[in-house]
Amino acid sequence: MKKRGKKNVFRLGLTSLFTDISSEMIFPVLPLFLTTVLNAPMSIVGLIEGIAEATASFLKLASGWFSDKFGKKKSIVIGGYSLSTITKPILAVASHWTHVLGVRFFDRVxxxxxxxxxxxxxxxSVNKKTRGKSFGLHRALDTTGAIIGTIIAFLLLRLYSGDSFRLIFLLSFIPGVIAVLILIFGVKEKDHKKDHKFKFNFSKLNSNLKKFLFIIVIFNLANFSYAFFLLRAKNIGVLISLIPLIYLVYNLMYAFFSVPAGKISDKIGRKPVLFSGFLLFGLTALGFAFIANRITIWILFGLYGLFMAITEGVSRAFVSDLSNKNIRGTALGTYHMLVGLTVFPANLIGGFLWDAINVQSPFIYAAALSILSSFLLLFLIKNNHKKAM
Structure with missing residues (x-):
């Protein structure tokens, strides 16, 4: 990895770190704010998260295509981070669940x-030999920000006697601004000429990439929002003030294992690493369904974080490996779009199962689909670690 590439990876990671401090001050408490302050049912929580993620997904494809077409990635990235930073503090004046929906919508835009x-x-910024490690480092820094944000939320909930939810929402603006400044002044982009002949043809994608995108669709129909896992903790009797601390366990595992998972995928290939991650999620979901209590919930959130560490960065590295560099933004946009579009029905289905049947049923559903996805990955994707470009 060249020196300039290392700096770019690290500074992009710092941008994500401060953005996630801002976001994770909010996200662990937002489902609680919705259900305890605004009295929204679980189906509404699922609806909000589904709409938010679906919105982001459409734009991820469009922004990826635009960045490939016109060659300007940094300016688009700055615009996206700036919009989220400006939007999130508006939650402080929310008085109805529709206000939260509006904020989540523009944040996800x-x-x-x-x-x-x-x-x-x-x-x-890097070559293929270190791509898994680089994406892992980015995810680790991102999740370190989540850890810091979660700790801030926990301390404010425990120590502030007033409306701690709304104070958290307001304070989230500060790290968001720092993230945008790091991006503007610290990240460099190579000059790229505008490509007037750029075209993207899905049918010409690497066959393994198309199969992987299909598997991602199946898997993410089970991968509903973190809100379900947090509210499962509340459901078994965990104190509201302790829920951010449980979420911290998730983020610690996510941050600690992201770089090792990326390094391992650089050495043995993405497929076996992703297979183990999908299978782990299925088993963890079964744990949330059948053995969750005030003790095991800490272990289950740790396993949930380990699953994220194994799969998030490695999936993006895999898509990057299997796509030509001149369409990489569009390929990653397609991946992100499919993830979000399938998370939308996953959240709706999860919310419906929770309200209509019982709290265990969403997790049983998630386990079944994720275990199926792990074996589809095992048998459909060819082992071409050395040939990936």
């Missing part, structure tokens, strides 16, 4: 604009 060109910018 920002995420949709930035994610694909940012991942393509990161992939362009």
């Amino acid at each position: 920002g995420k949709g604009i930035r994610d694909s060109p940012r991942d393509a910018l990161l992939a362009a």
